[in-house]
Amino acid sequence: MFPTAPLDTTIEVVTPENIAFKYQLAGPFRRLPAFLIDLVVKAVLIMIAVLAVALFAGVTGSQLAGVVGFAAINVGWFLVWWFYGVAMETWFNGRTLGKMAMRIRVVTVSGHPIGGVQAMLRNLVCIADLAPPISLQFFAADAPPVYLIPTGIAGLVVMTCTRRMQRLGDLAAGTMVVIDERGWTLPVAQVEDARIPALASYIPPDYRVSPSLAKVLALYAERRLFLSPPRRRELAKNLAAGLSERFEFREDLDPDLLLYALYWRTYLADARDQDVDLQPLNGYSPLQKDAALVAVEAVPSEPSEFVTAVVAGDQPPPDSPTDPSSETKP
Amino acid sequence: MNIVSLLEQRRHGWEELELLCNQMQNRGRTRAKAAGAARFASLYRSACADLALAEAYQLPPATVEYLHRLVGRAHNQLYRSRNFSLARSVDMLVRQAPQRIFADPCVHVCALLFFGLFWLSMLLGMSEQRLPDFPAQVVGQAQLEQMESNFEAELNAGFEHYVMMASFYIRHNTGIGLKCFAYGILIIPCIFTLAYNAVALGTSFGYMARDSTIGGENFFEFVTAHGPFELTAIVLSAAAGLRLGLGLISTTGLCRGDSLKVNAIRAIPVIAAAAVLFFLAAITEGFLSPSPLPYTFKAMWAIMSSGAMTFYFVVLGFPRAGIDAT
Numbered sequence: 010m011f012p013t014a015p016l017d018t019t020i021e022v023v024t025p026e027n028i029a030f031k032y033q034l035a036g037p038f039r040r041l042p043a044f045l046i047d048l049v050v051k052a053v054l055i056m057i058a059v060l061a062v063a064l065f066a067g068v069t070g071s072q073l074a075g076v077v078g079f080a081a082i083n084v085g086w087f088l089v090w091w092f093y094g095v096a097m098e099t100w101f102n103g104r105t106l107g108k109m110a111m112r113i114r115v116v117t118v119s120g121h122p123i124g125g126v127q128a129m130l131r132n133l134v135c136i137a138d139l140a141p142p143i144s145l146q147f148f149a150a151d152a153p154p155v156y157l158i159p160t161g162i163a164g165l166v167v168m169t170c171t172r173r174m175q176r177l178g179d180l181a182a183g184t185m186v187v188i189d190e191r192g193w194t195l196p197v198a199q200v201e202d203a204r205i206p207a208l209a210s211y212i213p214p215d216y217r218v219s220p221s222l223a224k225v226l227a228l229y230a231e232r233r234l235f236l237s238p239p240r241r242r243e244l245a246k247n248l249a250a251g252l253s254e255r256f257e258f259r260e261d262l263d264p265d266l267l268l269y270a271l272y273w274r275t276y277l278a279d280a281r282d283q284d285v286d287l288q289p290l291n292g293y294s295p296l297q298k299d300a301a302l303v304a305v306e307a308v309p310s311e312p313s314e315f316v317t318a319v320v321a322g323d324q325p326p327p328d329s330p331t332d333p334s335s336e337t338k339p
Numbered sequence: 340m341n342i343v344s345l346l347e348q349r350r351h352g353w354e355e356l357e358l359l360c361n362q363m364q365n366r367g368r369t370r371a372k373a374a375g376a377a378r379f380a381s382l383y384r385s386a387c388a389d390l391a392l393a394e395a396y397q398l399p400p401a402t403v404e405y406l407h408r409l410v411g412r413a414h415n416q417l418y419r420s421r422n423f424s425l426a427r428s429v430d431m432l433v434r435q436a437p438q439r440i441f442a443d444p445c446v447h448v449c450a451l452l453f454f455g456l457f458w459l460s461m462l463l464g465m466s467e468q469r470l471p472d473f474p475a476q477v478v479g480q481a482q483l484e485q486m487e488s489n490f491e492a493e494l495n496a497g498f499e500h501y502v503m504m505a506s507f508y509i510r511h512n513t514g515i516g517l518k519c520f521a522y523g524i525l526i527i528p529c530i531f532t533l534a535y536n537a538v539a540l541g542t543s544f545g546y547m548a549r550d551s552t553i554g555g556e557n558f559f560e561f562v563t564a565h566g567p568f569e570l571t572a573i574v575l576s577a578a579a580g581l582r583l584g585l586g587l588i589s590t591t592g593l594c595r596g597d598s599l600k601v602n603a604i605r606a607i608p609v610i611a612a613a614a615v616l617f618f619l620a621a622i623t624e625g626f627l628s629p630s631p632l633p634y635t636f637k638a639m640w641a642i643m644s645s646g647a648m649t650f651y652f653v654v655l656g657f658p659r660a661g662i663d664a665t
Contacts, residue, residue: 022411025418028387030410076499083506091517102419114415122419130603133610134583136521140528163525171596177524180596181583181603189415220397227399276399 020173020185022120032120032187034174035113037165040186046107051093058085094132099125104189114189118173127182134178138164208270209278211295212256218275230272233265241265257297346402349389353406356382356413363416383413432615433655436608440575441656443609445585449533449578453570456537457544464545474546478539483546490547490554494561494629505625512569512624513617516576520610523580524587524599533577540570564627564637567645568620575613582606619644 018034062078097105103115103123115123115131123131139159145152164176173185218226225248233241242265249264258267359379362369369375390406398406440446464474474483515532522528547558586602587595627640 022414024387024410024414026384026387028391028410030390030414031404031407032411072499076502080502080506083503083510087510087513091514102415116415120411120414122415126604126607130607133517134521134524136518137524137528140522140525180599181524181586183596183600183603187411189412220394223397224400227401231399231401275397 018174020187024120032116032185035111035186035188036174037168039111039113039188043105043107043111043113046110047094047105050106051089054089054093055082055086058082058089091133094135095125095128098123098128098132103128103184108186112189113186115179115184115186118175118183118185123182123184127184130182131178131184134181135164135176138167138176138178202269204266205270205273206278208266208295209274211258212271212274216256218271223275226268226272226275229268230276233269238265258295259297262295345396346398352382352385353389353409356386356409360409360412360416379413380417383410383417386410386413428611431608432611436612437651437656438659439605439608439656440578440612440652442658443578443582443605445581446575446578446609449581450574452530453533453537453574453577456534457541457570460538460541461545461548464542465548466545467549467551474542477542478546483543486543486547486558487553490557490561492554492557494557494631500629501626503625504629505622508621508624509618512572512621513614516572516613516617517610519573520576520580520583520606520613523577523606524583526581526584526588529577529580529584533573536573560634560637561628563634564640564644565620565623567641567648568616568623571648572613572616572620575609575616579606579609579613582609616648 018036019031020034021029021031023029059082062075062082066075066078094105098115101109104113108114115128117123117127139161140163142156142159144154144156145158146154147158164178167180168174168176171180173179175185179185229245236244242263245264245268249262249267252258252267252271253260253262253264356379359369359375359382362375363379369379371378386406386409390403390410393403393406460477463470464477466473515536519529519532522532544562546552547555549555582602583599583606586599590598593601623640623644627637
């Protein structure tokens with residue numbers, strides 16, 4: 010049997026509590042800005058050190074201060090350049106300043122926080138990920154043949170080839186970079202539309218939604234806000250046709266409303282909501298057997314505005330009852 | 340089932356957990372110290388349970404995703420990174436590194452390659468009669484002239500020069516060593532850097548050993564003291580790098596990623612030893628080598644450092660049981 014892992018960038022991690030939770034992997038487009046921010050931070054740190062030493066030597070005017078300052082800059086430069094990432098990732102739980110800004114974090118492939126040795130490995134091998142460097146001569150023929158400009162092709166190629174989007178340093182250290190979102194709001198689609206409970210009350214009470222259908226309904230309800238009414242009907246049509254037939258609903262029922270009503274009944278309906286105020290829908294029935302009756306009765310008089318809203322016509326139903334502002338965004 | 344009322348019951352706990360996560364992320368601990376940590380742990384466990392039950396509850400996917408994120412965040416705060424420990428570092432340098440270096444075929448190959456090429460190019464560089472242009476072809480005329488002018492005068496530098504040069508060597512030479520290590524994962528750049536350094540250094544040595552060269556004696560007086568440390572450090576950093584690259588190729592039955600990881604862990608003590616040697620070499624090169632101290636003293640230092648390294652690599656490194664136990 011083939012594993013049915015979703016085709017996306019999530020990675021499942023099993024914790025010591027024996028819970029499997031999912032991380033979302035960070036790809037090159039999130040990691041590159043973090044890398045550049047870190048590069049700027051390193052350069053600024055070195056520059057500040059140079060300025061401070063120059064200022065100190067200038068103010069005191071002693072040659073010794075200048076010499077010691079020069080030495081301090083050299084050693085500081087070496088430490089900042091090579092060990093900035095190591096120190097930050099070790100002490101700040103897998104994050105550097107750039108990673109904090111881009112909300113990403115380094116963890117081991119098993120989902121645990123990284124240790125000092127792993128931070129050192131992945132940061133040292135970073136040089137190999139930036140390979141091959143190209144020479145300035147590529148742009149200006151008279152430049153010295155020093156290989157200065159890193160292209161990062163090695164890291165990029167390896168990243169696209171590995172399942173966890175790891176660069177060489179990550180592979181060596183056994184780490185991966187995940188997105189570390191904070192402040193997520195709890196997403197539940199609210200239903201404020203009076204037609205929905207009314208329609209849901211016609212769904213047979215003994216009908217039980219299967220888990221997979223429940224998932225589909227939730228996904229649909231959370232995303233329908235972003236779809237135009239014709240698109241909603243188009244998507245809902247296939248699923249709604251079978252359901253409509255099963256519930257013996259009339260064929261011109263808006264499929265979007267049917268799925269939404271089923272969502273409401275699956276997730277939001279409560280015993281307290283049993284007495285639904287049908288409002289103008291009073292007397293309207295979506296059932297097939299009532300369709301002929303309604304047709305006979307309704308032909309002479311004007312169908313009410315809400316009934317036309319339930320029935321899918323050529324024109325999109327008025328959006329005012331399903332005003333997106335009245336629902337929480339997923 | 341009413342999902343809203345169910346979530347209302349649970350969300351207070353989740354929000355509190357989020358708050359504690361924020362506090363721990365910003366300050367490294369919760370505001371309420373021990374009580375907060377205990378509360379955090381209990382909230383984390385219940386969030387884990389909620390996540391495990393999410394499928395059974397038939398929670399909407401977006402809510403399940405929220406729980407995944409929440410548990411992930413809390414997990415990251417609960418299991419934090421381990422910092423460096425001094426005891427572990429000392430153990431790595433004194434016990435693990437020499438044994439690994441002694442037994443590692445990568446070190447043997449790199450040492451053979453480096454010193455073989457070094458001696459060969461030194462011989463070629465020395466043969467003034469047969470190959471007069473060899474050094475100029477290898478390292479360039481300009482560099483040869485600069486070396487000659489550098490070592491024309493007697494070695495006698497001031498204190499300022501020592502401090503400045505030592506710090507420069509720490510940055511420059513150790514940087515080259517670390518670069519050599521990093522490139523080891525790609526194998527070819529590492530071997531190239533090692534071989535290039537061997538040939539360039541060997542040729543320079545050979546050229547300076549020629550009778551006709553000016554400042555040859557001063558040159559050898561300069562390099563004697565720090566040579567053993569520096570050359571060994573180059574070999575070790577390349578060997579550590581090569582170990583990474585070899586891990587990718589020779590997997591010994593492991594999957595490629597795991598093999599790389601295992602080899603990287605084995606390379607760490609070697610590169611740590613190389614870094615220490617680079618540091619010692621830089622200090623020697625900065626303070627002792629350019630000083631006007633008598634040559635005997637510098638030669639003594641070289642013999643002593645070679646002896647210490649022999650002790651380190653051979654006596655401490657001699658195979659013992661349980662090298663892989665850690």
